[in-house]
Amino acid sequence: MEIIQSMKHKDIQQKNTLMFITLAITTIVGLGLSILTNQSLTAIIYGTELLSVVILYFIFQKIVKKPHVLPYLLVIIFFASNFLFIALDGASPAIFLIVIFLSLFSAIQMNRKVFYTGFIIGLAAIGYNYYAMDKSNEIMVQLFRYSLLIYLLTALVFHFIIKMSNSQMTQLADLLQASDQDSLEKARRGHVVQESITNILSKISQVNDKLQDNVKTQDDLNATIHEISQASQLQSEQISDISNATNDTRQNIDVVEQTSQHLDQEAAQASKLTLSGKEKMDTLNENNRVLEQTIGDLSRIFAELTNKIKETNGFAANIKEITEQTNLLALNASIEAARAGEAGKGFAVVADEIRKLADLTGETTEKITGNLSELNETNESAVAQMDRSMQNFVDGMETSEEVTGYFERLTTTMGTLNDALQNFSQLAKEVQEQSNGVDGSTNDLAAIIEETSASLEEMSSTITTLTESNQELAQLLDETVEDSETLKKQF
Numbered sequence: 001m002e003i004i005q006s007m008k009h010k011d012i013q014q015k016n017t018l019m020f021i022t023l024a025i026t027t028i029v030g031l032g033l034s035i036l037t038n039q040s041l042t043a044i045i046y047g048t049e050l051l052s053v054v055i056l057y058f059i060f061q062k063i064v065k066k067p068h069v070l071p072y073l074l075v076i077i078f079f080a081s082n083f084l085f086i087a088l089d090g091a092s093p094a095i096f097l098i099v100i101f102l103s104l105f106s107a108i109q110m111n112r113k114v115f116y117t118g119f120i121i122g123l124a125a126i127g128y129n130y131y132a133m134d135k136s137n138e139i140m141v142q143l144f145r146y147s148l149l150i151y152l153l154t155a156l157v158f159h160f161i162i163k164m165s166n167s168q169m170t171q172l173a174d175l176l177q178a179s180d181q182d183s184l185e186k187a188r189r190g191h192v193v194q195e196s197i198t199n200i201l202s203k204i205s206q207v208n209d210k211l212q213d214n215v216k217t218q219d220d221l222n223a224t225i226h227e228i229s230q231a232s233q234l235q236s237e238q239i240s241d242i243s244n245a246t247n248d249t250r251q252n253i254d255v256v257e258q259t260s261q262h263l264d265q266e267a268a269q270a271s272k273l274t275l276s277g278k279e280k281m282d283t284l285n286e287n288n289r290v291l292e293q294t295i296g297d298l299s300r301i302f303a304e305l306t307n308k309i310k311e312t313n314g315f316a317a318n319i320k321e322i323t324e325q326t327n328l329l330a331l332n333a334s335i336e337a338a339r340a341g342e343a344g345k346g347f348a349v350v351a352d353e354i355r356k357l358a359d360l361t362g363e364t365t366e367k368i369t370g371n372l373s374e375l376n377e378t379n380e381s382a383v384a385q386m387d388r389s390m391q392n393f394v395d396g397m398e399t400s401e402e403v404t405g406y407f408e409r410l411t412t413t414m415g416t417l418n419d420a421l422q423n424f425s426q427l428a429k430e431v432q433e434q435s436n437g438v439d440g441s442t443n444d445l446a447a448i449i450e451e452t453s454a455s456l457e458e459m460s461s462t463i464t465t466l467t468e469s470n471q472e473l474a475q476l477l478d479e480t481v482e483d484s485e486t487l488k489k490q491f
Contacts, residue, residue, distance in 0.1 A: 012067045015109050019074050020057045049081050071114045079121040091133030096147035099125050107158040110165045119155050281404045299386050313372050323362040330355035
């Protein structure tokens with residue numbers, strides 16, 4: 001259906017273009033003749049008609065994409081210009097011929113609605129031209145009769161032509177639709193066949209892969225059995241060597257037992273030393289805790305001393321302020337004594353002494369402030385050193401505790417080692433007893449290995465035969481896959 005609609009849409013566009021070109025050529029010719037004959041009004045009508053046709057064509061054909069509306073507009077514009085000419089210039093014999101031409105113009109689309117629209121308007125144009133003409137003119141009357149007859153016959157012919165064209169178009173659409181459905185059905189069947197072949201190929205490939213894996217596995221198994229058979233023969237030869245080595249092992253186990261007893265004694269001694277070291281580390285940790293508390297007390301005392309020094313610094317600042325006020329009062333007293341003259345001389349002497357005392361107090365205060373500042377700096381340095389010492393001591397305490405932990409773990413490890421050595425000594429005794437029975441077991445094992453080697457040789461022969469059969473089957477599957485691929489390519 002989409003193909004049919006696309007074909008119809010494209011056909012309408014092409015016929016619209018033909019109608020546009022025909023109308024444009026006609027209008028341009030009329031415009032040129034009007035300009036040559038100095039008919040300005042006619043030229044304006046043709047120019048307006050041409051401009052309207054161009055604008056409508058590009059709007060409906062190119063912009064809004066509604067080409068099915070354009071034929072009606074072009075037919076109406078073409079006929080409207082004839083009505084306008086009849087209204088302005090009166091009846092004309094050319095109108096009858098032009099209307100017959102317009103019937104052909106209306107039939108370009110092969111659309112009944114467009115054609116009958118033009119036919120009705122054209123019939124009205126013939127009637128209007130007959131109404132406006134001079135009825136006494138016999139030539140015009142005959143031209144009207146012939147034009148009307150030709151117009152009706154033309155309409156009848158185009159009616160059947162359009163009918164047959166639409167019928168053919170309908171049949172073509174049905175054929176295209178049937179062809180499209182048939183193509184879809186064939187495509188569906190081809191897809192089903194291709195999908196089935198693909199599934200068959202996939203399954204055959206899987207079977208082939210499994211078979212190849214089985215062949216490879218059987219080859220590997222055959223090689224493994226062959227290696228096991230050879231190894232069994234070597235083992236049979238090595239059993240006698242094992243039997244001879246067992247006697248040497250038993251003698252070595254005796255030496256191991258004696259060594260384990262000696263290690264057990266040494267481990268017991270190391271455990272005692274470890275316990276002693278742990279006790280001494282515990283005593284050292286206790287002393288360090290007491291020392292840590294003492295350093296903490298000293299740090300707090302230094303902190304209190306720092307606060308007292310800061311407080312004393314505040315007192316010195318107050319004394320300095322009082323000294324400045326006293327000096328200011330002494331200066332004011334001297335000024336007042338000078339104003340009093342002879343009566344204020346004694347008061348001036350007292351004011352001078354007070355000023356000297358204030359200066360001395362100020363100097364003493366500055367020295368006290370300097371000493372307190374130095375003492376404060378020294379105290380802060382001592383506090384900082386105390387803090388660093390405290391931190392170093394804390395780090396030393398952590399290290400001591402860590403060493404104590406090492407001693408504890410070492411004690412545990414030594415106990416575990418002592419238990420392990422005792423178990424090892426006991427195990428050496430058991431191995432010594434079990435070594436006595438190894439000789440007889442090795443002889444029995446040699447006989448079993450010989451029987452196993454014979455069975456493995458028979459199994460290897462069977463697997464070789466099975467591998468050859470699987471290889472033939474794999475070759476047949478490869479040929480089947482190739483035939484299936486050929487069939488798939490044909491579809």
